[in-house]
Amino acid sequence: MKTNRISLAQRASLVSLLLLCALLLALLPPVAQAQTVAPDGFADPAFRQIWTRADALVAAGSAGRSWVWGELPGSRRYERFDQAPGGVRLVQYVDKARMEINDPAGDRTSPWFVTGGLLVVEMIVGRLQVGATTFVNREAAAIPVAGDPVGNPDAPTYAMLAPLAALDGGNRVPSRVGQRVSATFGPAGMGENPAFARPETTIVRYEPVTGRNVPMVFQQFMEQRGPVLVNGRVVREQVVDPLFVFGYPITEPYWATVTVAGQQVPVLFQAFERRLLTYNPANPDPWKVEMGNVGQHYLGWRHGHTLHYARPVPAEPLxxxxxxxxxxxxxxxxxxxxxxxxxxxxxxxxxxxxxxxxxxxxxxxxxxxxxxxxxxxxxxxxxxxxxxxxxxxxxxxxxxxxxxxxxxxxxxxxxxxxxxxxxxxxxxxxxxxxxxxxxxxxxxxxxxxxxxxxxxxxxxxxxxxxxxxxxxxxxxxxxxxxxxxxxxxxxxxxxxxxxxxxxxxxxxxxxxxxxxxxxxxxxxxxxxxxxxxxxxxxxxxxxxxxxxxxxxxxxxxxxxxxxxxxxxxxxxxxxxxxxxxxxxxxxxxxxxxxxxxxxxxxxxxxxxxxxxxxxxxxxxxxxxxxxxxxxxxxxxxxxxxxxxxxxQMGLPATASPEGTVGLERRDDGGLTVTLATPQRLANATVVVSLDEREVFRSAPIELRPDLPFVIELPPGSTGVVGVAAAGRFWQAREVP
CATH class of the missing domain: 2.70.98.10 (Beta-galactosidase; Chain A, domain 5)
Known part of the structure; x- marks a missing residue:
């Protein structure tokens, strides 16, 4: 038998190479070695991509910052939007926002292929945007902007912000760059507390589009650089595009007393078109600034639903x-x-x-x-x-x-x-x-x-x-x-x-x-x-x-x-x-x-x-x-x-061992159809018919037990409802 031997010099060289590799691995930032697999449950690969870029490393514990979107993908719907193909667009709710695809045939490489709605504006004003220029009136959202969703009596609500909001070019304020924020706001109205005028609340930006001032802590948060995941590689760059994620500021920053986990704490907040930012000085450094749970709040306000999430794959299937x-x-x-x-x-x-x-x-x-x-x-x-x-x-x-x-x-x-x-x-x-x-x-x-x-x-x-x-x-x-x-x-x-x-x-x-x-x-x-x-x-x-x-x-x-x-x-x-x-x-x-x-x-x-x-x-x-x-x-x-x-299906209308279909008549006169399947069905195309006439066809999507699939048919939709998906068929009538 012939054996291969290496010389002492070769052995020394190999040892040196191994030590060099170990040194390089030690010098690499921890994020480069993090487990960064996105959870399943995203309604479209484009949604997964934008989540992965900002939040995959947060989920892996490799990026010390708060969530941009949220830990897990949540409820998926085809929501009414009159200018979208078929009058509906695919959306997915996450804790902090809603992801939208207005034109599924558009350029998927465009940074605006996926958009985020002006959810904060809608909740403050009390108008659902269901088209480019079409709105449905609704009571403004009486939901606390920060802190616990219930048992939080001193927190301002979205509805309370209406007189303070800069909308449609009006209600502007002058620049206060260089000043510190000491203004307070809550159910009792406006106030001042000079003790809150901390250095980090110094105004550093005046937004001329809306006439609003932005404090240092929020501006730094929106412009922060850090590790993100791009095409499977960890790179260091600006985490988000502020206009894409936040939109323009629409209120001034205010201090409010809110209840967090049953304890009252002072929190600085500011409303933007798409998001709401909070600053809690008592939080650890990476999480002093966080985005409010706008996606949760909006889903509850618009649809009356609690936000549920795609369940992670368990370690043991049974x-x-x-x-x-x-x-x-x-x-x-x-x-x-x-x-x-x-x-x-x-x-x-x-x-x-x-x-x-x-x-x-x-x-x-x-x-x-x-x-x-x-x-x-x-x-x-x-x-x-x-x-x-x-x-x-x-x-x-x-x-x-x-x-x-x-x-x-x-x-x-x-x-x-x-x-x-x-x-x-x-x-x-x-x-x-x-x-x-x-x-x-x-x-x-x-x-x-x-x-x-x-x-x-x-x-x-x-x-x-x-x-x-x-x-x-x-x-x-x-x-x-x-x-x-x-x-x-x-x-x-x-x-x-x-x-x-x-x-x-x-x-x-x-x-x-x-x-x-x-x-x-x-x-x-x-x-x-x-x-x-x-x-x-x-x-x-x-x-x-x-x-x-x-x-x-x-x-x-x-x-x-x-x-x-x-x-x-x-x-x-x-x-x-x-x-x-x-x-x-x-x-x-x-x-x-x-x-x-x-x-x-x-x-x-x-x-x-x-x-x-x-x-x-x-x-x-x-x-x-x-x-x-x-x-x-x-x-x-x-x-x-x-x-x-x-x-979350209005009322079950028909069921079989393969799934349940629910029907609900909306305030705008439209009909909402919900399909809940007890199995995961990959690449399913969902087709809805009225009196055997096709009125909706989805893009291929994974149907899941933990995320019922919702389709909003336009106002005036009536007839016997048929739903077909993955070789299965259900038929139902609406019962008033």
């Missing part, structure tokens, strides 16, 4: 863990009474309510399964239920979750535990007999999916029951399958339902914004105290009866339980005020649908101790509780459903 939940639990043991043959519920226990013991903290075993978008929690000891599903993008809970385990006087057994979540209702009508009993639980992980399987043997008729919940990586939906098998030699009657116990706003309440969405024009009464409705088994119109909107349980008297007369493709529960809810799509074997809720007159103490409230959505293997079909010996029966959380 995670499974075991934990415990401690829940105050009433003591049932002294009150349970065994039944005898001949009792309709034998061999299950009856309950004597007067003998139930007081609640005591009890620890329950819990299984948790999680992906990027959802966290699912199961309680094996309480019916094997899916007790909670948390939408991780919004942080909201999908299901009602009782804060106490308390027996209530409902169900065929004469009592029921209204724990919340998704329960398996078997083998009879109402809640079945099994929601209070422990089930065996098994977790099977295979590839990109996790199956959580709850199993039990039903003791009255001998059914083997399996409830399976499937969560896949990178999906904001979960599949539910309930199956019953008859291992006996005798045909047995079987009812089986899944019952979802919901508070659509995620707050354990049912408020005036709650809406049931059921795609039918009539329902069948199961039971009710509402005297305006017909007797059980009779039909009534849906969703309106004699001018009453029955979608909202706060309009009910007593309670209402009602079945769909024919199978429906989905049922939803959505809170239009909280802009949040969930839909269940009905799949194989699911022929029954039911809704239930309490009106305001029902006392919550029947089932809880904290005044909380819920509604129910049922999906069944039979049409109603009056149907009790036999299951043959050796046979099985199953139902399949799919759940998806939805938000």
């Amino acid at each position: 995670a499974v863990r075991e934990t415990t939940l401690t829940i105050p639990t009433y003591d049932l043991a002294p009150a349970l009474r065994p039944t005898q043959p001949g009792d309709a519920i034998y061999p299950y226990d009856r309950l004597e309510p007067a003998l139930v013991g007081p609640p005591q903290p009890r620890e329950y075993r819990a299984l948790v399964v999680e992906n990027r978008f959802l966290t699912l929690t199961f309680l094996p000891e309480l019916g094997g239920r899916l007790v909670q599903a948390v939408d991780r993008t919004t942080g909201r809970r999908i299901f009602y979750q009782n804060q106490v385990i308390k027996p209530s006087p409902f169900g065929q057994r004469g009592w029921w535990l209204g724990v919340g979540g998704l329960e398996w209702a078997v083998p009879t009508e109402e809640h079945g007999y099994l929601e209070n009993l422990p089930w065996a639980m098994q977790v099977i992980r295979e590839g990109d999916r996790v199956d959580v399987i709850a199993t039990t043997t039903e003791r009255q008729r001998g059914f083997e029951v399996l409830g399976t919940v499937t969560l896949r990586a990178d999906e904001a939906r979960f599949a539910v399958r309930l199956e019953a098998r008859n291992p006996t030699t005798t045909a047995q009657p079987l009812q089986m339902w899944t019952n979802a116990i919901l508070s659509p706003a995620g707050d354990n309440q049912v408020g005036p914004g709650m809406r049931f969405i059921v795609p039918t024009d009539e329902l069948i009464v199961h039971a009710t105290f509402d005297q305006a409705l017909p007797a059980p088994r009779q039909r009534f119109p849906w969703p309106y009866q004699a001018g009453r909107d029955l979608r909202n349980p706060t309009n009910w008297t007593g309670y209402i339980g009602a079945f769909t007369p024919t199978p429906v493709s989905f049922i939803g529960a959505y809170d239009v005020e909280a802009e949040y809810g969930a839909v269940v799509s009905h799949g194989e074997g699911t022929v029954g649908g039911k809704i239930f809720g309490f009106g305001p007159s029902v006392e919550p103490g029947l089932y809880t101790d904290d005044g909380s409230a819920y509604v129910e959505v049922w999906s069944g293997a039979q049409p109603t509780f009056w149907d009790d079909p036999l299951l043959a010996p050796g046979a099985s029966r199953a139902i399949a459903t799919t759940w998806q959380p939805v938000w």
Whole structure:
């Protein structure tokens, strides 16, 4: 064997080269070695490019400055803009601003291919700009310009700045270059505090276009030089073009007292056309000057929405863990009474309510399964239920979750535990007999999916029951399958339902914004105290009866339980005020649908101790509780459903396992269409039609569960709405 050897001189030379390389690496600025991959979720590569240039190094911790755009990309929309192709332009909201593409066919190398709107001007004046010369009037934004969004009473709002703003060439002030800023402004009006006249607030620039003065701290911030990322290389140059990012100053700088994290602090602020700058002397040096969250504020003002963001890719696509939940639990043991043959519920226990013991903290075993978008929690000891599903993008809970385990006087057994979540209702009508009993639980992980399987043997008729919940990586939906098998030699009657116990706003309440969405024009009464409705088994119109909107349980008297007369493709529960809810799509074997809720007159103490409230959505293997079909010996029966959380969509209008479409009529008379897909779909072209006539076609875009896709159709848009994307199709009608 021949080996290669190097001489001592060569070795010395190599060592010297390695030392030189190490020295050069040590001398390189840290930013050159930073991880600078942009997060996913940008609506257009041009948006990603301008974010990457200024903020990628901030995100990597390699540039000591505050954000120019924000940490993560947020809500994406095709917003109305009359001069854009099709009357809409693609925009994306970030914390500090909004990115816009007015002409998708324009020169992508132009520094103005992407623009930023005059959002601050619009919020101060109270006019939405929906075209080059077209505006929609709106109340000026009563939003604090700095500090906490609520609990901030001394902060000025955008609306308060209107008398101070220089707009359309008027309301100018003389130059004050060389003077220090001591003026204050807030709800009480103008003032002076000489103690605020610090050297760094010295006026160094007078802007002749608007007649406004700019202090040193803001001028230096706008003109700062530092590391930026250009074509994958770290270079040092001016971080931003001030005119492109900020526009012209439109107010003078003022000191204000604002509340930050619950503490009142003095902050210097100044409004520009596109941004708002703040200076907080108490902050560490790199973050003394920051841009206000104009993008957040504007989205809330214009659309009434909270800004949500593209969720980062997790380290683990699917995670499974075991934990415990401690829940105050009433003591049932002294009150349970065994039944005898001949009792309709034998061999299950009856309950004597007067003998139930007081609640005591009890620890329950819990299984948790999680992906990027959802966290699912199961309680094996309480019916094997899916007790909670948390939408991780919004942080909201999908299901009602009782804060106490308390027996209530409902169900065929004469009592029921209204724990919340998704329960398996078997083998009879109402809640079945099994929601209070422990089930065996098994977790099977295979590839990109996790199956959580709850199993039990039903003791009255001998059914083997399996409830399976499937969560896949990178999906904001979960599949539910309930199956019953008859291992006996005798045909047995079987009812089986899944019952979802919901508070659509995620707050354990049912408020005036709650809406049931059921795609039918009539329902069948199961039971009710509402005297305006017909007797059980009779039909009534849906969703309106004699001018009453029955979608909202706060309009009910007593309670209402009602079945769909024919199978429906989905049922939803959505809170239009909280802009949040969930839909269940009905799949194989699911022929029954039911809704239930309490009106305001029902006392919550029947089932809880904290005044909380819920509604129910049922999906069944039979049409109603009056149907009790036999299951043959050796046979099985199953139902399949799919759940998806939805938000910020006006009102869900149609849904399938592949996504949900929402419709909302805007103040300007236009129609907003929102598509929420539970999967990431790359390079999807979204096409919207009205009465089968195409009215909108998007550029290729990635559809994402964490960023519902919004299209604003122009005023006068009416008709049956069709939405097509990535081989999927939805059709919906607007319900007033």
